[in-house]
Amino acid sequence: MLGHLEQILESMAAGGQQRVGELRLLSGAEEQQLVAAWNSTQEIYPEYYRVHELIEAQAALTPETIAVVCEDQQISYEELNRRANQLANYLQGLGVGPEVLVGVCVERSVAMIVGLLGILKAGGAYLPLDPEYPRERLNYMTEDAAIKVLLTQQHLLSRIPNCAQTVCLDTDWPEIERCAEYSPITELDGQNIVYVIYTSGSTGKPKGVMVTNGSLVNLCYGLKSAFADPFVKNTALITSLSFDISVNQIFPTLIFGKTLHVIPNHIKYDSRAVIRYAAEQKINLMDCVPSYLNSVLTEINDFVQTELKYLLVGGEKVERSLLQKVFAQLGDQTEVINIYGLTEITDINAFSRITAADLEGTITIGRPLQNTQIYITNDEGQLQPIGIAGELCIGGDGLSRGYRNRPDLTAEKFVVNPYAEGALMCRTGDVGRWLKDGRIELFGRRDQQVKVNGYRLEMGEIEAALDEHPGVVKSAVVAQSAEGGTRLVAYLVTTEKETMSGAEMREYLSNRLPAHMVPTFFIEVEKMPLTPNGKVDRKALPAPDQSQVEIDREYVAARTPVEEMLTGIWSDVLGVEQVSVHDDFFNLGGHSLLATRVISRVRESFQVELPLSSLFEAPTLRQFGSHVEGALGVEQYALAPAVERVSRESELPLSFSQQRLWFLHQFDPLSPAYHIPAAIQLSGNLQLGALERSFAEIIRRHEALRTV
Known part of the structure; x- marks a missing residue:
């Protein structure tokens, strides 16, 4: 630090008309290290090839x-x-x-x-x-x-x-x-x-x-x-x-x-x-x-x-x-x-x-x-x-x-x-610093850009889409850390005539933005808090809580087997003890990454393939349940049928790889190449006859074991 102070004083003495921000802080040796030594990354590669x-x-x-x-x-x-x-x-x-x-x-x-x-x-x-x-x-x-x-x-x-x-x-x-x-x-x-x-x-x-x-x-x-x-x-x-x-x-x-x-x-x-x-x-x-x-x-x-x-x-x-x-x-x-x-x-x-x-x-x-x-x-x-x-x-x-x-x-x-x-x-726009060993430590951003599930998002793009809604006067979007990922929270100043529901805003944005850009919570505020220079003070915006988000906590039990299974899936994924059929997935804390888990569990439980967007389009359990029930009867959502057993009576043609192995085998029939030997130590009494019969049955059942 003293060396940097000395360098600043020398810069001041050398040029009295310089702005303070233009004063030289680094010595020649330090600049050489930062510019040349740690950036000496030249490597030859086939740059003239596509x-x-x-x-x-x-x-x-x-x-x-x-x-x-x-x-x-x-x-x-x-x-x-x-x-x-x-x-x-x-x-x-x-x-x-x-x-x-x-x-x-x-x-x-x-x-x-x-x-x-x-x-x-x-x-x-x-x-x-x-x-x-x-x-x-x-x-x-x-x-x-x-x-x-x-x-x-x-x-x-x-x-x-x-x-x-x-x-x-x-x-x-x-x-x-x-x-x-x-x-x-x-x-x-x-x-x-x-x-x-x-x-x-x-x-x-x-x-x-x-x-x-x-x-x-x-x-x-x-x-x-x-x-x-x-x-x-x-x-x-x-x-x-x-x-x-x-x-x-x-x-x-x-x-x-x-x-x-x-x-x-x-x-x-x-x-x-x-x-x-x-x-x-x-x-x-x-x-x-x-x-x-x-x-x-x-x-x-x-x-x-x-x-x-x-x-x-x-x-x-x-x-x-x-x-x-x-x-x-x-x-x-x-x-x-x-x-x-x-x-x-x-x-x-x-x-x-x-x-x-x-x-x-x-x-x-x-x-x-x-x-x-x-x-x-x-x-x-x-x-x-x-x-x-x-x-x-x-x-x-x-x-x-x-x-x-x-x-x-x-x-x-x-x-x-x-x-x-x-x-x-x-x-x-990323902020970081050099460490003494020449590695770089990263801290964050200088602006409102955030990373959500790996995607680099500008809050301004989401806010611009929200501001196009006729009932929105002003919006602000912030990112918050949450269990299992990062969630987006939208704050809305609305017109006197409009009261926005989260489901309405989510559907509105889902038609304009990818799923990972749709906020989890939508919170109405009377006015946006401002910094002394007139910008939105994002740190002063209230954190979402159960009194601000619109969850219908009047419990209504599942009425169909599909809804019953979905309540268990949602409860497990979201960590919520009780789920009503009128609950909104996102108001319960869901976000795009947790939504992928739900889609995965639905596939496993119901054997249907639904797009991730389906949960954004039908965010309440009852709506989503109707979506699943509809998919159960639609061929395009059904998983591929199970593989059927075919006749093994006739000989099967060799694959290209098997033909190649057979060809090499003609040159050296005793070659151990492509064999995978293994030694297994057994304990207890070995029934050799039962073992031989087991191997014979496996070989009989799987014809691949009877080929090269």
């Missing part, structure tokens, strides 16, 4: 390796490349090429990955459109992005906006597969757009971030140490395509020749099912947000034997209590990689590797990703000393091209980098 070219090269190396799995579907690298080529040639015939955006509104499937790769091979860029988003939001995104071609599926046509050309990856595939199987020629460079993802906007409308090919390739190779680990064979995609965490799971997996498991929603929303899937499918690497992971581990609450080696978590603050759960329930072999970054800088800009031995230390976001520079500055844009908090400003190869159709906002966020000639850096 993502799809790297995946195609991997397909040539390992054509028979399974590239993508989703439920009962799987596809090899060779087949993935072939189908993507056919789709790419088809899309080029529709005018897709460099700088052309193609919408992707597809449910989680193998076809979803084929669609992404096909767009990239055609030279275009993809725009993810979540099928669960409200139609109004999808309309805005497609219009703002000027979408002319949209990939979807036949059963989703009623949900999507009207586009000039809609391509159904299921019903249109017979026409697509008539296209050439060769990779089309495209003229691309590293600055061409590879995808656009819309994030929450403070002005009331989401904004589209344009990420480039070069930035994405740098990200993939920045994660190479985990994805290229020989131990890693299988990775799991849990997040939505519209959440940018998905890119750091999909593309590194395929570039480095691993198998990507696309986890379907009915497993994703079922804590026990997702852990069981990870164990049975030998998932070695997966990526999720802390609130989701905490929800899963809290519900499991037991040790699970898995082969999970890397767990990438990001999008929210990682608490020590979560790390303790990870190592206690998943084992010490799991390494948590705490990732930090912004959509504007290709998702990951720094990461920290945490093992069970690191539990007692400070939880940080680690050090910059390869070819990334992080500067921590004060309000004047000057570097902060080690240990002093400031705004994180990030430069390097991960920078995007800014916001689509928003040059003003791009100029505001992407500013001249004074430490790299001719370069820009992005002002993140």
Whole structure:
């Protein structure tokens, strides 16, 4: 500190006309450490190759390796490349090429990955459109992005906006597969757009971030140490395509020749099912947000034997209590990689590797990703000393091209980098500090932006949607920590003629905003408390309590078997002793993450598949019960029928893998390759005859044990 004071005095003596904020605080040695030493992240990577070219090269190396799995579907690298080529040639015939955006509104499937790769091979860029988003939001995104071609599926046509050309990856595939199987020629460079993802906007409308090919390739190779680990064979995609965490799971997996498991929603929303899937499918690497992971581990609450080696978590603050759960329930072999970054800088800009031995230390976001520079500055844009908090400003190869159709906002966020000639850096709005060992500790935000279940939300966008309601004079939205995640609370000043119900406002917003942006509580206030400078004093807003939220506490018992089962599910998920059929799920403390648990339990109990939005549309137990009862008789909501037993009398054809093993067996019949020997120590008296009969029955019943 004395050294900094001395430096300030020297600066004052050197130039008497300087403003106080412009006085030099750091010595030359300190500035060298902060600018150069800790930001010396230069690494070589194939910057002149595009993502799809790297995946195609991997397909040539390992054509028979399974590239993508989703439920009962799987596809090899060779087949993935072939189908993507056919789709790419088809899309080029529709005018897709460099700088052309193609919408992707597809449910989680193998076809979803084929669609992404096909767009990239055609030279275009993809725009993810979540099928669960409200139609109004999808309309805005497609219009703002000027979408002319949209990939979807036949059963989703009623949900999507009207586009000039809609391509159904299921019903249109017979026409697509008539296209050439060769990779089309495209003229691309590293600055061409590879995808656009819309994030929450403070002005009331989401904004589209344009990420480039070069930035994405740098990200993939920045994660190479985990994805290229020989131990890693299988990775799991849990997040939505519209959440940018998905890119750091999909593309590194395929570039480095691993198998990507696309986890379907009915497993994703079922804590026990997702852990069981990870164990049975030998998932070695997966990526999720802390609130989701905490929800899963809290519900499991037991040790699970898995082969999970890397767990990438990001999008929210990682608490020590979560790390303790990870190592206690998943084992010490799991390494948590705490990732930090912004959509504007290709998702990951720094990461920290945490093992069970690191539990007692400070939880940080680690050090910059390869070819990334992080500067921590004060309000004047000057570097902060080690240990002093400031705004994180990030430069390097991960920078995007800014916001689509928003040059003003791009100029505001992407500013001249004074430490790299001719370069820009992005002002993140995140607050943190350098520690003495060169790691970065993150504190929070400078503005009203918050993270809810991993999504970066601007309160202004939710408030703008609320203010459009004719009965709302003024609104304010705040985020509060809650059991199982973060909940949003909306405060409303209404007109004299209007009295707003939470159900009414929730339905109103559900038609305009995604589920994770709809507040849990709606509280009417007479007027907004203000700070001395006239802004809403959010800290002075009253906390929600039972006298302010509108819960009908007159108990009305369930009248049907479905309602009876739902009361038990709600009671268990929400931690409420008694649930009336007129109770509102959200007024009982529910939020989007707890809603996923309810949907999971409904699927397990009733064997029906309901969208997450159904609980927002029917928030009382009686309304939701009617929704479930209606779904029980509708074929589209029913789960796939159980697998039927087939005749085993005739010989079954060999699979491609079995044919390959049979071929190798001809060269060396005595080779022990592909055998999996095991030694088991038994105690007690062994009835050898019974054991032999048991093995014989197993072999008789499962013909796979009688083949190569």
